[in-house]
Amino acid sequence: MTRTLKLPFIRGAVWLHSVGVLLRAAFRRFVLASERYRQRRHLDELDDHQLADVGLTRRDVARECAKPFWGA
Numbered sequence: 001m002t003r004t005l006k007l008p009f010i011r012g013a014v015w016l017h018s019v020g021v022l023l024r025a026a027f028r029r030f031v032l033a034s035e036r037y038r039q040r041r042h043l044d045e046l047d048d049h050q051l052a053d054v055g056l057t058r059r060d061v062a063r064e065c066a067k068p069f070w071g072a
Helices: 009-045 048-053 058-065
Strands: none
Touching: 009 058, 048 058
16 A cells, blocks of 8 residues: 655645745845945935046936936
């Protein structure tokens, strides 16, 4: 006689793993968007001399800062 082991919790574990993967991906996207926002605000605070040092113009900065925080 062969015995089969029934594991009803496997479906729940797969679902839980999938939710975990989605939450981690959403968190990473949030962190990346937050970092972009912070960097753009910092860029906007630089004076013209500092911008010239890194090869940017005020127009470049305005274009970059006009992008939505979720956009690259």
